[in-house]
Amino acid sequence: MSNKISIRKAKIGDDKVLAELERSCFPEAEAADRDTFIKRLESYSEQFLVVEVLDEETKDSGKVIGLVNGPITKEENLTDEMYADTGFHDINGSWKMIFGVETHPDFQHQGIASLAMRACIEQAKEEGRKGLVLTCKKELIGFYERFGFQNEGISGSVHGGAVWYQMRLSF
Incomplete structure (x- = not known):
């Protein structure tokens, strides 16, 4: 990755750019x-880690x-209901659910997702x-x-009509 990047927690106003990124990845x-x-950011913006270009010398800054x-x-398994119902979020819970790991198509295969995953894992450990x-x-x-995630087999999720595998990383 030739650009300088930063990983930060999301802000409430990030909703538009995050929705655009999501549409480009899924x-x-x-x-x-x-x-x-918007609903997710209002409920748990501190659990969003955003990767952005910091290099002011590029058009992507x-x-x-x-x-x-x-x-x-507190739930141990990721269920489809969690995607729509922010009420499942409980800051005192034991498990971090990951809904998406996304990299803009123009920046894929440059280690961005790996950096974000390591930061997310570290955050979960620190918490x-x-x-x-x-x-x-x-x-x-x-x-x-x-x-270090373990494959637990095909998930009960039918989100988007796809076949999903549940993966778990336990500390």
Whole structure:
């Protein structure tokens, strides 16, 4: 990655750019819309880690190029209901759920998602969580296994009509 980047917590006003990033990374049936991002940011913006370009010498300075996000909950498994209901977020919960790990298409395969994942894992450890849970498509299982996630098999999720595998990283 030749650009200088920064990882920061999201702000309430990030909803538009995050919804645009989501649409560029997921099929329409899987992508959260702007209203969903507004609700999530109002409920748990501190659990959104945003990657942006800091290099003022490039045209991309200030551009949001990555995101990892999801609520904290007492639930042990990620369910489809969590995507729409921010009431599952409980700051005193033990598990960090990850709804999305996204990198803008122009910046993929440059280590952005890995940087964001490491920061998310570190945040969960610092907050004293038991671990992280996510669902992913089959072709991404190996990516998450590199961070220590264990494949728990096909998830009960039918989000967006896709087949999802539940992955768990326990501390």
